[in-house]
Amino acid sequence: MVVTGRPLKRMKRRVTADLHDFLTFPSSSSSSSSSVDCKDGLSGGPFRTRVREFLARNALHPPPSSLFPHLMTWQMLFRVGDQTDGPDSLPSVVCLDVVEEDVTRSRSLYCDQCRVVGWSGHPVCAKRFHFIIKADGSSIGGYHKPCMCCGDVLHLSESKCKSCNHVTSTDDVEDWVFNQLENTTHLLHGVVHSNGYGHLLRVNGREGGSRVLSGCHIMDFWDRLCKLLGVRKVSVMDVSKKYGLEYRLLHAITKGGPWYGEWGYEFGAGSFALTFDAYKMAVESLSSLPLSILLSQGQEPCTRLQDMISHYQSFAKCELVNIRDLFCFLMSLIHDAHKSSSGVDDIACKKSRACTSAVLWSFAGSDIERVEEAMFRVLRAVSGSNWVSCRALRGAVCKVGPPELLDYCLGKLGGKFAADGIVVKARCNPESGALEYSVSHV
Incomplete structure (x- = not known):
């Protein structure tokens, strides 16, 4: 296909070049553009004033959002530096949705996060x-939504699914939008009340x-965005994990x-009235715990933990006390290993994309659907909330x-919807690191 004498792919690259860079937005260099995005470009005032001005200048308000005036959705697209994605090496694009929720018509009038953090004394704001x-x-806020029955993609103008003949009502679409506000798989989800107090969810x-x-x-972007919009204070409940460990503990050490x-x-605030001083004392006590008390002190046989500590002490350049x-x-070892393998990963990704294209060309859609x-059927047969390893499923x-x-279908299985209203969940086993699958009802 040719547009104005140029290939379509080149046209896409020219369009994405006009997008703001996610890794630097908002930056002072953007002040020279027609849509000023730096802090000096927004008029002073509270968050509720700045966010209106920010959305008016930078965001796209799609017409379908007018279906739900109490859930107005704006959209912003960003390119991610010079990174590319997909077999055509098109620039990577990130979509930021800004959903304005009318609290008076919301399904949750009171904010649970405010109650937990101790802000329940604040007046209830009209907007989130x-x-x-x-x-x-x-x-x-796009033009397409999944069918509530089979999961196939439908245009908003279509009320009847062509696959399962399920009739999607306006209430179904509204339920889907509200479910997105409670989804835990988002890369970023932050909510800010109109008084400027917010929560990083x-x-x-x-x-x-x-x-x-x-x-x-993501955190760099969120931090810059909060400063731009004049957010007063943000809470976060630290439940992050890293390498199977509680990251708040690992990073604190x-x-x-x-x-x-x-x-x-x-x-x-900590659990059970844990104070800041008690927290700092616990972190310092745990971090300064000498390794000598964990070693065998000449006793035999040594445990696996003692052997592991001695192993790393033996080839560390400095003394591990x-x-x-x-x-x-x-x-530092993990960081160096990831850094050295980045080049190998890039080559592997290119080979993987080439193999994926070959699979799609070699097999018909009916073959993929059959697999x-x-x-x-295998995942349905597993009762309860048990997980099936990738190897066992294969x-x-x-x-x-x-x-x-089989490898192609396994790689795309996570997030797939079945005809009976179930969705496939995928995770990495926190102990073995193996990929596992399970199903649950939507």
């Missing part, structure tokens, strides 16, 4: 603003399913505070299709 980046890259980096954005990239502290977040020294050394349906359907097709 949700800032969301979906994991699948789509937009809440979700940050999912690469370990949470992001392909191009790390957790630090190595850095002396939580990971969110890199962006100015401080200890607010306490728990903090040991974990800092381990984190996916076989996988659905073995159960090994006779349905060739290995290449």
